[in-house]
Amino acid sequence: MGDDGKQVGIVLVSHSADVAAAVAELARGLAGGAAAVPVAAAGGTEGGGLGTSAEMIAAAAASVDRGAGVAVLTDLGSAVLTMKALLAEGDELPPGTRLVDAPFVEGAVAAVVTASAGGDLDAVQAAAAEAYDYRKV
Amino acid sequence: MLDADFFRRWMTVAAASVDREAGRLTALDSAIGDADHGSNLQRGFRAVAATLEQEAPDTPGAVLALSGKQLISTVGGASGPLYGTLLRRTGKALGDAAEVDTGQLAEALRAGVEGVMALGGAAPGDKTMLDALVPAVDALGDGFAAARAAAEAGAEATTPLRARKGRASYLGERSIGHQDPGATSSALLIAALEEAAGTAEG
Numbered sequence: 001m002g003d004d005g006k007q008v009g010i011v012l013v014s015h016s017a018d019v020a021a022a023v024a025e026l027a028r029g030l031a032g033g034a035a036a037v038p039v040a041a042a043g044g045t046e047g048g049g050l051g052t053s054a055e056m057i058a059a060a061a062a063s064v065d066r067g068a069g070v071a072v073l074t075d076l077g078s079a080v081l082t083m084k085a086l087l088a089e090g091d092e093l094p095p096g097t098r099l100v101d102a103p104f105v106e107g108a109v110a111a112v113v114t115a116s117a118g119g120d121l122d123a124v125q126a127a128a129a130e131a132y133d134y135r136k137v
Numbered sequence: 138m139l140d141a142d143f144f145r146r147w148m149t150v151a152a153a154s155v156d157r158e159a160g161r162l163t164a165l166d167s168a169i170g171d172a173d174h175g176s177n178l179q180r181g182f183r184a185v186a187a188t189l190e191q192e193a194p195d196t197p198g199a200v201l202a203l204s205g206k207q208l209i210s211t212v213g214g215a216s217g218p219l220y221g222t223l224l225r226r227t228g229k230a231l232g233d234a235a236e237v238d239t240g241q242l243a244e245a246l247r248a249g250v251e252g253v254m255a256l257g258g259a260a261p262g263d264k265t266m267l268d269a270l271v272p273a274v275d276a277l278g279d280g281f282a283a284a285r286a287a288a289e290a291g292a293e294a295t296t297p298l299r300a301r302k303g304r305a306s307y308l309g310e311r312s313i314g315h316q317d318p319g320a321t322s323s324a325l326l327i328a329a330l331e332e333a334a335g336t337a338e339g
Contacts, residue, residue: 047213051177051213051214052217053210053213054209054210054217055210077214077303077304078215078218081215081217081218081256081257082209084218085217085218085219085221085222086209088222088252088255088256089206089209089221089226089229090206090209
């Protein structure tokens with residue numbers, strides 16, 4: 001949470017609408033049903049196909065922006081490139097929006113848990129990135 | 138000198154070329170990608186042509202900035218942010234000038250190509266659109282025809298390369314022997330420059 005009690009927003013961008021929505025649900029569930037954390041999924045294209053929609057990302061970011069910044073996690077390929085292009089050139093995203101370098105599922109869980117515990121944008125970013133360090137074997 | 142009309146024509150000609158070649162681009166992409174390059178770019182450039190007709194931006198920089206923005210929002214695949222960044226960055230480099238010369242365009246396109254490299258992390262030789270764009274920008278000082286020839290040669294030269302970036306890189310050795318769809322569409326974009334200039338002269 002920022003100093004003023006505002007919560008960090010989380011946006012999950014996947015090539016698939018189902019994957020983005022399911023990871024959002026999983027992260028909320030594992031965060032103890034953190035209903036208060038603003039999490040939005042931006043999956044697939046407007047037409048319902050596999051791909052990335054810049055407009056859906058911008059709309060999702062705007063919908064979770066509470067003034068404490070927005071952490072965006074992506075899966076791969078065009079999801080990463082579209083986010084980077086939006087950050088580099090455009091004015092479509094709310095101020096304080098960041099692309100967080102993290103594994104998609106594990107990073108989303110860490111980000112939502114941290115945001116629900118009141119972490120600020122730096123803390124959310126660090127927690128999500130740290131998910132890379134949890135080795136499985 | 139090249140004015141906003143020239144740049145609008147460039148985008149319109151590019152949209153027509155992509156329309157015409159969409160099947161070939163998708164066929165190339167079905168060999169080493171996910172078979173959507175033609176249809177994705179077709180959707181993007183159709184949107185560009187429609188927007189330019191509606192909004193009629195009045196400087197070269199504004200035409201390219203608007204076109205790039207449109208590609209990023211409508212393509213839906215990696216080529217959207219890549220081509221979108223190319224055009225946006227090129228447009229930004231052209232500034233507010235009402236007219237630019239070929240030298241200024243070459244310089245601005247180089248900035249655009251550098252933007253693409255920074256975004257995608259690819260270099261020439263990785264079997265990407267850069268293999269057509271970089272030689273084209275190098276040759277642009279000798280005119281649009283030279284740029285077109287360089288881009289087409291660059292695209293053809295991707296066939297024996299092994300992909301090191303993008304989805305085709307998952308295929309490793311199996312990406313060898315196929316012409317890169319991104320380099321092929323980049324050659325279309327550069328060829329459209331020559332055609333747009335030819336329309337003006339003729």
